[in-house]
Amino acid sequence: MSLPFKSSEFDHYGGPFMKFHPRASAKKHSSWFSSNLSTVSNTSKKLVYIICLPLLILSLILFPSLRPSVHMPGFFSVSSSLMQDDPNIDSVFHYDLADSKGTGQGWTKNERILYLVPLRDAAPHLNMFFGHMVNLTYPHNLIDLAFLVSDSKDNTLEALREHLVTLQEDPDPSKRFGTIDIYEKDFGQAIGQGFSDRHGFEAQGPRRKLMARARNWLLGVALKPYHSWVYWRDADVQTVPPTILEDLMGHDKDVIVPNVWRPLPDWLGNEQPYDLNSWQESETSLQLANQLDEDAVIVEGYVEYATWRPHLAYLRDPYGDPTVEMELDGIGGVSILAKASVFRSGAHFPAFSFEKHAETEGFGKMCRRMGYSVVGLPHYTIWHIYEPSSDDLKHMEWMAQEEERQHKEEKLRELRDRIWAAGFEDVGNEWRIERANILKNTEQDELPLNQEWYGNSKIPGGRLASIDDEKDISIGARAAGVGSGSKGKKKAN
Amino acid sequence: MATVGPVRRPASVLIIVISLLAVVYLLFSPFSQPSTSVSAIPRVIQQNNAGKGTTAEKYIKNHKMNSLAATAKSADNNEKVLILTPLARFYPEYWENLLKLTYPRKLVELGFIVPRSSQGDEVLKSLNKAVNKVQSSSKKDERFAKITILRQDTESLDSQSEKDRHALSVQKKRRAQMSLARNSLLFTTIDADTSWVLWLDSDIVESPPTLIQDLARHDKDLIVANCFQRYTTDDGKPDIRPYDFNSWQESDTARELMSKMGDDEIILEGYAEMATYRVLMAHIYNAKDDIHTELPLDGVGGTALLVKADVHRDGAMFPPFPFYHLMETEGFAKMAKRLGYQAFGLPNYLVYHYNE
Structure with a gap:
């Protein structure tokens, strides 16, 4: 100082x-x-x-x-x-790390945030992501952005650059951000990025270790001595308060995460917890951890490992106090705010099995090991985009097939009707005229055939002709087999 | 005097009180917003914002890290080296030795971290002087690419005398603090173009000038030199003796010891209370043997340790907590191993520790 x-x-x-x-x-x-x-x-x-x-x-x-x-x-x-830099020497930099400690009111004390975003084939989400960036209420000039673009087959990099230039050319200088760095590094990937590939149980261990490496690379190269806070954010967040940074920072915790849910289609019940990586340790899971071998990685949300842990996600009350805190042992990575001093002191995302966990869950465990506070907000929720699960996908596939089947059937029916129309002459109108002539000397009320033809249906007298016609047409439209019978009969008539 | 005193007293007291108040105001007013002045506009950012080129280049720094490599021909391939030293003491001999290193300085960045204490301030004084002298040199190739000097935010143990430092009881705390210093230094200075990180302790006062090239040519993930100390024998002859015992191969005895330990206990080398029977690199030095003989290691010391930057980027750090009952540099070797990296030592390649 x-x-x-x-x-x-x-x-x-x-x-x-x-x-x-x-x-x-x-x-x-x-x-x-x-x-x-x-x-x-x-x-x-x-x-x-x-x-x-x-x-x-x-x-x-x-x-x-x-x-x-x-x-x-x-x-x-x-x-x-x-600790002062000599203005005549441009290659020597002094920093007192006590100046970047991070307090609960960073925005009033000019505390710089390092905003980290790992990206992979994320081009479709960038529009949404930058929509949120523009709206952030934390002073933009205090936010330094760093992106890691890895193993992308789409145009993530180009799209990202375009968005960033637009962002920095905002006519309002207060909307522009601090420094912007893009790091390109491919790690290679054994597993695809589709939801089912990514979230299958066997894929989790290796996938999480790879993700951890990516996060560590980004952190190591982007973190500078003057950063007070580090914020990790996934690109595919759909709904998030623009005050998220202040809201999380206000708690003045070493590491803090919000609750992460996702919206669902109506037929699945509207909404669902998304991030199951934020949890408290349980006796069962500690016992489980002891039984597993050194390199095993416990992952949450899979029937293979029933851990009976209290999850942040399930504790959500939509009307609960958003400032309520819950102590956590493992955390998810969708949105993490941490003091930069936590990362400076060596806490990172284990790309190996650390106490039987890896990546963000391992990070939570490591922070606890190092004596840091790790907290989640059960009633403060941000919304991840809806990504259908494999069961959902199966259901949706069935629905699509069903729709197609119905469509085909409809076409088939139309075709059949047309063939019928062409193959059989409609003598309905003739019959109407003829019937009048045939029956003109008959008392309709005494007609014995009435009851036989129409069974129990109560038909008021004098309206036989019109009802007969209606019935005939509707039967013909509904079922070809029955219709053909009735038509055949009619033809015979 | 007696008559003047009572008359003058209130006036003089008032003046002194006012001036003291003013002094108090002067002392404290700049601190009402402590971090405003310093972290508001870091100099690096000011430099960054003055970027030139296309629109995108003006705002965005692009770092292509796929081509980044650390190879045996480090200097020929223009690979950048970051030399990191936690500086608890400033030895002029250390600095002189550092300046003797022949690795091209335009490829070398230095990073120092000093303790938050009066002792640290003394270190800063000497360091600034030494640094400014080199960096204001008119010859560009005599200057280092960049020098970062950090002041630690965490407390540090003040007593650093040889005896205190090595007491078993304070080792855990000391190692935790050393780890924090190393990690803080590492994670704020490692850049996107850093290929190698050389950990060089502040009390290494003598090494071959080709230290970096010699260690790098082995092309290992982690490689450590053997740290000895010069001394005078009882009969007045100069001699050398082993100093750093943190470089070792694991033994069954130590494994046995650790299996019985609690999670928070640590195992340390060089203490009679804890015989580990590990193979210590310090003890297998052979003056007649090839200096480039390699020895696979399970624990390493940090006195002169060359690490491929990727190892650190993957997350390998100096555990400030017992990690498999190991801390600091020994724990680092273990963590690197968990990430799939193997440590090596050069038992016959010596660097020398200061003798207090």
Whole structure:
């Protein structure tokens, strides 16, 4: 931290101390001070101490904000001038890591956030992602962006660059971000990125280790000494509050995650927990961990490992207090805010089995091992995009087949009707005329055939003709077999 | 005096009180927002924003890391080396030795971390002086590519005397703090174009000038030199003796010991209370043998340790907690192994530790 009289450092920043220029006034006061001091007697010197000492203490009590600076180590040493860069030498950089510690109010203290996004074949999500970026309420100039583009077969890189240029050319300078770095590194992948490939149980261990490597690479190269916070964010988040950074930071925890759900189609019940990697350790899972071999990786959300852990996701109450905290042991990686000091001290995403976990879950476990607070917010929810599961996919495939089948049937029926129309002459109209002639001398009420033909149906007298017609047409339309019978009969008539 | 005193007293007291108040204000007012001034606009960012070229290049730094390599022909291939040193003490002999290294300086970046203590301030004074002298050199190839100097945010053990440092009881705490210092230094200085990381302890006062090239030519993930110390025997003759015992091959005895330990206990080398019967690299030095003889290791010391940057990027760090009952550099070797990397040592290739 800086020394009191290093006023030149603050000169160009303005602020409250500019009204009272330190250097100039210090000189003035010191000359007064010495000229008077020489004439003051010993007794008054004592009095000065008696008055001033309590005054100093009192001022510290009245202004608690002064206290931390007093306790700051090296306050009375000459260290601050030692930590200054020489303006004439452009290759030497000094950083006091205590300046990037991270507090609960980073936005008022100009704390820089490193915003990290691992990307792979993510072009379709970038529009949505940058929509969220523009809306962020944390001061944009304090956010440094770093992307890792790996193993992408689509145009992720080009699309990303386009979006970033648009972002930085915003006419409003306050909308522009700090530094932007894109790192390209392929790790090769044994597993595809489709939902079922990615989320199948056997694929989890190797997949998580690979993801962990990618995250570590990105972190290692992007983290600088002046970052106070690190925020990890997946690109495929659909709904997220623009105040997410402040909301998470306000808790002033070492590591913190929100709850992550996803919306579902109606036929699946509207919504579902998405991220099952945020959990508290349970007795069962600790026992399970002891039985597994050194390289095994426990993954959540699979029947193969029933861990009976309390999950952050399942504790959500849509009307619950969003600030409620829950201690966690493993965390998911969709949205993690951590103090940069956590990563500086060596916590990372294990690309090996660390206490039987890897990647973000292993990161949670490692942070706990290192004594950091790891917290989740059960009632503060962000929404991942809907990615259908393999069961959903099966269901959707069945629905698609069903629709196609019905469509085919419809066509077939139309065709059949047309053939019928062409193959059989419709004599309905003739019959209507003829019937009138045939039956003109008959009392319709006495017609014995009525009951036989129509069974139990109650047909009021005098309306036989019209009802007969309706029935005939509807039968013909519904079932070809029956229709043909009736038509055949009619033809015979 | 007696008559003047009472009259003058209130006035002089008032003046002194006012001036003291002013001093108090001066002292504390800049701290009302402590980090504003320093972290607001890091110099690096100011430099970055002055980018030139196409629109995209102006805003975006693109780093192609697929072609990044660390090979046996490090210097010929223009591979960048990051030399990292936690500086608890500044020995002029260390700095002189560093300057003697022949690896092209335009490919070398230096990183230092000093403790947050008055001792650290003393180190900073000497370091700044030494650094400024080199970096303001008029000849460009005499300057290092970049030098980063960090001041630690965590507390550090102040007593660093030889005796205290090695007491078994304080080792765990000391190792945890050393690990934090190393990790903080590593993860803030490693860049997208760093091929190698050389860990060189601040008390290494003598090494072959071709240290980096010699270690790199073995093309190993981790490789460590053998750390000895020069001393004078009782009969006044100069001699050398082994110093760093952290480079070793695991033994069954140690495995047995560890299997009975609790999760938070650590096993340490060089303590009579804990006989491990490990194969210590320090003890198999042979002056007559080839200096490039390799020895596979399970634990490494950090006195002169060359690491491929990818090993660190994959996450291998210095555990500040007992990791398989190991910490700091020994734990690092273990973690690297868990990630699939093998450590090696050169038993006959010596570097020398300061003798206090």
